[in-house]
Amino acid sequence: MSLRLKINLTVGVLTILFVVAIFAVQFSSIRESVHEEVIAANRVALQLLMRAAARYAGEGTEAMLGFLQGAGRVRSNDITLLDAQGRELYRSPPSPWKVGRDAPQWFEKLISPPPATQVIDLPDGKLVVRANATRAALDAWDYFVRLTWYALALLAALNALVFWLVGRTVRPFATIVAALNKLEGGRFDVTLPRLRGTEAGAIGAAFNRMVGQLQKNIETERRAVRAERELSESRELARWIDHHIEQERRTIARELHDELAQSVTAMRSMALSIEQRIGPLDAQAAQAARVIADESSRLYDAMHGIIPRLTPLLLDRFGLAEALNDLALRTQRSHDGVQIELQVELADARLSGDVALALYRAAQEGMTNALRHGQARRMHLALRAQDDHVTLDLTDNGQGLPPEGSEPAGHYGLRWLTERVEGLGGELRIEAASPHGVHLWVQLPQEPAVTE
Numbered sequence: 313m314s315l316r317l318k319i320n321l322t323v324g325v326l327t328i329l330f331v332v333a334i335f336a337v338q339f340s341s342i343r344e345s346v347h348e349e350v351i352a353a354n355r356v357a358l359q360l361l362m363r364a365a366a367r368y369a370g371e372g373t374e375a376m377l378g379f380l381q382g383a384g385r386v387r388s389n390d391i392t393l394l395d396a397q398g399r400e401l402y403r404s405p406p407s408p409w410k411v412g413r414d415a416p417q418w419f420e421k422l423i424s425p426p427p428a429t430q431v432i433d434l435p436d437g438k439l440v441v442r443a444n445a446t447r448a449a450l451d452a453w454d455y456f457v458r459l460t461w462y463a464l465a466l467l468a469a470l471n472a473l474v475f476w477l478v479g480r481t482v483r484p485f486a487t488i489v490a491a492l493n494k495l496e497g498g499r500f501d502v503t504l505p506r507l508r509g510t511e512a513g514a515i516g517a518a519f520n521r522m523v524g525q526l527q528k529n530i531e532t533e534r535r536a537v538r539a540e541r542e543l544s545e546s547r548e549l550a551r552w553i554d555h556h557i558e559q560e561r562r563t564i565a566r567e568l569h570d571e572l573a574q575s576v577t578a579m580r581s582m583a584l585s586i587e588q589r590i591g592p593l594d595a596q597a598a599q600a601a602r603v604i605a606d607e608s609s610r611l612y613d614a615m616h617g618i619i620p621r622l623t624p625l626l627l628d629r630f631g632l633a634e635a636l637n638d639l640a641l642r643t644q645r646s647h648d649g650v651q652i653e654l655q656v657e658l659a660d661a662r663l664s665g666d667v668a669l670a671l672y673r674a675a676q677e678g679m680t681n682a683l684r685h686g687q688a689r690r691m692h693l694a695l696r697a698q699d700d701h702v703t704l705d706l707t708d709n710g711q712g713l714p715p716e717g718s719e720p721a722g723h724y725g726l727r728w729l730t731e732r733v734e735g736l737g738g739e740l741r742i743e744a745a746s747p748h749g750v751h752l753w754v755q756l757p758q759e760p761a762v763t764e
Contacts, residue, residue, distance in 0.1 A: 318596050320475045327470055331463045338459060339422075342452045346445060347425045353388035354443045358430055361391070361439055365432050373437040377402050388448060392440040401437070407447050414446055415453035423449050484512035489600070491519060492607035500527055511586050515579050515604070522575040522611075529564050529572070536560050580608035632668045633658055636675055636695065643679055650683065653692045661697035662759040670732050670756060671695065671704050674740070677725045678706040678752040686710020686750060697758065706752040707745050 360383075368375035373395055380393055385404050393402035414420070424445035432439040484507040494502040503523060504516040583604035591598040633656045640652040663671075675693055682688040688710030695704050726742065733740045738756035745751040 319478045319594060320471060322594070323474045324467070324471050327467050331467060335459070335463070339456070342455065343423050346423050346448045346452055349448050350388045350425050350443050350445045351428075353386070354428060354430070354441070357386045357389040357391070357441055358432075360386070361432055361441060365434055365439060369435055373401060373434060376434060376437075376439070380404070388444055390442045390444045392442075393437060394440065395437040407444075409447050410450055413450060415449040419453050419456070420446065420449040423452050480508070484508060484516070488512070488515055488519065489603055489607065492604065492611065495523065496607065496610060500530060511582055515582050518575050518579045518582070522572055522579070525567065525572050525575070529567060532560065532564055576608050576612045580605045580612070583608060632656075632663060632671060632695075635672050636693065639672070639676060639679070640693065643683070647683055649689060651690045652679075653690075655692075655694040655696075657694075657696045658702070659697070661702060663702060664759050666736055667702065667738075667756045667758070670729075670736055670738070671702065671754065673732065674704055674729055674752065674754045675706060677729050678708075678750075681725070682706075682708035682710050682750060686712065688749065700758050701755050702758060704752070704754040707749060709745075709749045712748050713742070713744050713750055 364379050365376065368379060373393065377393055380391060380402050385407060387407075389404070391402070391404040392400060395401055415423075425443065428443040430441040432441065487504060487507065491502050491504050500523065503520050507513050507516040583601045587598045587601035587605065590601070636656060637654060640654045644650050644652055675695075679691060679693075682691055686708055688708035691706065691708045693704075693706050695702065730740050733754055733756060736756055738754065740755075741751075741753045743751050743753070
């Protein structure tokens with residue numbers, strides 16, 4: 313069942329309940345009116361007949377019969393004249409009002425007052441007066457039927473209007489969901505038209521900005537990869553290219569994290585705001601907003617899946633030992649009171665450019681996290697070449713690892729570093745140091761020895 317139909321059914325049920333409530337009020341009013349009319353007519357008839365009986369008491373039933381024949385029918389009453397032996401001398405004629413029609417018996421029983429019979433004694437007979445509500449009940453029934461037709465016409469018109477309005481309201485959300493599905497499937501050229509409504513229009517504008525930024529970033533990454541592939545044959549030229557590729561990829565990662573992430577987050581926040589606003593009124597529309605929020609979250613996760621592939625590729629010009637020494641000196645100069653002990657043993661080490669870069673990045677990332685997130689004041693960095701492996705140990709005296717189950721500080725940088733180390737056939741571990749702080753351990757293989 314579509315959202316449009318569900319909303320229309322909900323409005324229809326509410327309208328029916330409202331109409332039923334109105335019918336109940338109207339029925340109560342009609343019932344009271346019929347009761348009042350019948351009882352009042354019965355009282356007037358009794359007073360009239362009692363005065364006539366008193367007036368013609370001395371003249372007998374013949375005089376009373378003449379009076380009744382002249383009076384004719386009294387509204388809402390059946391009058392019968394009986395003689396002393398109980399024989400019927402007179403019965404009031406039937407009502408000429410709406411002859412041949414009667415209200416349904418069940419309706420007449422609901423609407424009419426309890427049957428009332430009054431007896432007026434005469435010297436040689438008696439008058440029997442019975443309340444008759446059939447005509448009043450028939451009038452009430454006709455009014456009730458007209459009211460029912462009006463209510464049905466109103467219900468049909470209202471539901472048709474609601475069905476049309478709901479269709480216009482929810483149409484933009486279906487367009488947004490379809491566009492998100494295409495984007496998730498790899499269609500990065502999809503855009504949304506200008507959508508009606510404040511919320512839908514804002515989501516559509518944010519979506520189009522996000523897609524435009526994503527297309528630019530993807531195209532930039534493609535150019536960087538193509539340039540890297542074409543220029544990789546020249547070692548010296550490849551070093552220069554790698555440096556600029558690293559800068560480009562850093563820029564792309566920053567744009568993805570700062571610009572695109574904000575657009576996706578804004579779109580998700582607006583969808584959640586819609587859900588909160590209409591949730592109590594329409595669960596299905598709220599579910600549609602939740603789908604938009606979930607698709608935004610998946611897009612956010614997919615976007616952050618691109619970030620690890622943008623790891624910089626910097627080739628060292630000066631050698632790993634000199635680069636680490638320079639890194640330690642610059643870190644100490646930029647952070648007053650920080651002490652870094654450096655121990656490098658790389659005699660006869662056979663390190664490829666990728667391995668050297670990975671070790672340098674490991675030391676750089678570990679120092680950055682120790683200072684930024686652990687507030688460390690002392691660090692010890694050791695780099696040793698043993699057998700066929702090179703091992704890096706970095707220990708700090710900072711605040712240590714976060715509580716178990718929480719995301720570690722600097723998790724994006726550590727994730728990039730782990731992927732690079734594992735891609736080179738190495739291993740990376742992060743553990744708590746004693747008595748406090750963090751211990752970063754990285755091991756990477758050396759290049760095979762050249763035999764003559």
